[in-house]
Amino acid sequence: MEHIFIVNPFAGKKEGLKIIPEIEKYFSARNQIQYKIIITEYKGNATEIAREYANKNGCSIYAVGGDGTVCEVLNGMINSQNNLGIIPCGTGNDLTKRIEEKYEVEFTLSNVIEGRTLKVDALKINDRYLLNVGSLGFDAEVLRSFLFLKEKTPIKGKLLYNIAIVGNIIRTLTLNKKYSLKIEIDGKYIEGDYFLLAFANGRYYGGRNATCSSS
Numbered sequence: 001m002e003h004i005f006i007v008n009p010f011a012g013k014k015e016g017l018k019i020i021p022e023i024e025k026y027f028s029a030r031n032q033i034q035y036k037i038i039i040t041e042y043k044g045n046a047t048e049i050a051r052e053y054a055n056k057n058g059c060s061i062y063a064v065g066g067d068g069t070v071c072e073v074l075n076g077m078i079n080s081q082n083n084l085g086i087i088p089c090g091t092g093n094d095l096t097k098r099i100e101e102k103y104e105v106e107f108t109l110s111n112v113i114e115g116r117t118l119k120v121d122a123l124k125i126n127d128r129y130l131l132n133v134g135s136l137g138f139d140a141e142v143l144r145s146f147l148f149l150k151e152k153t154p155i156k157g158k159l160l161y162n163i164a165i166v167g168n169i170i171r172t173l174t175l176n177k178k179y180s181l182k183i184e185i186d187g188k189y190i191e192g193d194y195f196l197l198a199f200a201n202g203r204y205y206g207g208r209n210a211t212c213s214s215s
Contacts, residue, residue, distance in 0.1 A: 002060075063084065071129075071130050
């Protein structure tokens, strides 16, 4: 089996690049195992790389980055017979939590590479697949603003995301903006005006534990 690591060099504070020596160290002690490290060069490149290797049965493909990198890799290998592994080193990492300490890297690598596989539902929106969270309304507007500002300002990370949140709160209150939605769930319909709608596999949303109970 060949192990393919797709690394986003801009994930987090370039944490993906810092993981590369640890991957090389891990496999240097296991010289009979084939592996390859590929650094993405532009948005969407991870999907192209994953699609190329998804055609080769017997590969394990790893997303080294944040939730966005995972989404890109997933869309390149969905419906293939290969396993997807996640080495979390982005800003949010809502699906799998970030490696916070250097000593955790080797443990995480061995756990992801050697651990058992799990079947997970994939969400589909139009022609795109995702594993963690999809949202409509306010949150989607915040993300759109964040991506726009990211190209226009040197400010990065959570500070920029918070700026996008505040800007959209002001805009929403000023315009009294609402989102009219019609939702079908198991043949039943829910219709109305909503501020935000989110659906997810994971327990974390926006960096916070989103687990809730109803009575």
